[in-house]
Amino acid sequence: MSRRAVVLLSGGIDSATAAAVARAEGYELHALTFRYGQRHARELESAKRIAGALGAKQHLVLDLDLRQIGGSALTDEIPVPKGRRVEEIGAGIPVTYVPARNTIFLSYAIAWAEVLGSEDILLGVNAIDYSGYPDCRREYIAAFERMANLATKAGVEGRSKLTIHTPLIHLTKAQIIQRGAALGVDFALTWSCYDPTPDGRPCGACDSCILREKGFAEAGIPDPAF
Ligand SMILES: [Zn+2]
Numbered sequence: 750m751s752r753r754a755v756v757l758l759s760g761g762i763d764s765a766t767a768a769a770v771a772r773a774e775g776y777e778l779h780a781l782t783f784r785y786g787q788r789h790a791r792e793l794e795s796a797k798r799i800a801g802a803l804g805a806k807q808h809l810v811l812d813l814d815l816r817q818i819g820g821s822a823l824t825d826e827i828p829v830p831k832g833r834r835v836e837e838i839g840a841g842i843p844v845t846y847v848p849a850r851n852t853i854f855l856s857y858a859i860a861w862a863e864v865l866g867s868e869d870i871l872l873g874v875n876a877i878d879y880s881g882y883p884d885c886r887r888e889y890i891a892a893f894e895r896m897a898n899l900a901t902k903a904g905v906e907g908r909s910k911l912t913i914h915t916p917l918i919h920l921t922k923a924q925i926i927q928r929g930a931a932l933g934v935d936f937a938l939t940w941s942c943y944d945p946t947p948d949g950r951p952c953g954a955c956d957s958c959i960l961r962e963k964g965f966a967e968a969g970i971p972d973p974a975f
Contacts, residue, residue: 751777753867754914755858758782758800758808760792760940762961763917765799766929767873770916773932778805779865781858785847786816786824788944795940802935811857821847822943829944831954835963838956842881845943845956851884852893859897859911868909875917875925890915922964930970937973 754776756768772778780800784793793810800808819825822844830843851874858870874885883889894913898904904911917925929936941961942951951958951974965972 754869755862756871760795763873769932780805780808782810785813792940798938871914923967926968
């Protein structure tokens with residue numbers, strides 16, 4: 750039996766590529782997505798298609814209403830920044846930061862992993878072409894992994910040692926796109942935009958749209974979503 754991996758799947762380029770890496774390493778994929786009240790709920794449709802395309806054994810979409818907490822341009826009545834330069838995007842923590850999002854998501858992931866008997870969680874974070882989110886850094890992931898092994902019955906009883914895999918953490922967006930393309934990821938299925946237009950198209954001006962465009966340009970690959 751192949752080993753099971755819990756893969757956090759958002760519907761974007763990074764998590765789709767991380768899932769493809771896990772598949773290529775022979776893991777059975779158990780994909781986990783959150784409907785957390787995000788402005789760009791369109792990404793959920795992408796996550797479903799990607800899970801299907803990658804042959805995930807299971808795809809769980811959990812409801813979690815972070816709009817009740819708010820505090821982010823993605824979950825509250827705060828405008829999404831538009832037209833920022835790449836240097837601006839990398840400096841400071843933007844208002845699209847969702848308070849403690851990866852900690853919340855990873856907590857669900859370790860719970861599911863324990864039930865599945867899985868020791869491997871994959872997260873498509875990258876710390877190079879990213880938006881400055883504190884919960885995308887390597888030291889954060891290492892600390893969470895230590896905590897996870899203290900937090901679960903399987904960890905304390907020594908039955909399993911959880912590992913949080915972040916195969917993209919040192920890659921640029923362009924390198925992630927190249928890796929994903931090499932692994933057969935269909936990027937036409939992915940969604941990046943934080944603030945879709947009323948008719949459901951990417952806005953082309955939010956940080957995520959800008960990083961996507963830059964990534965495909967630098968990778969020398971046309972973006973199949975356009
Ligand atoms: Zn956008």
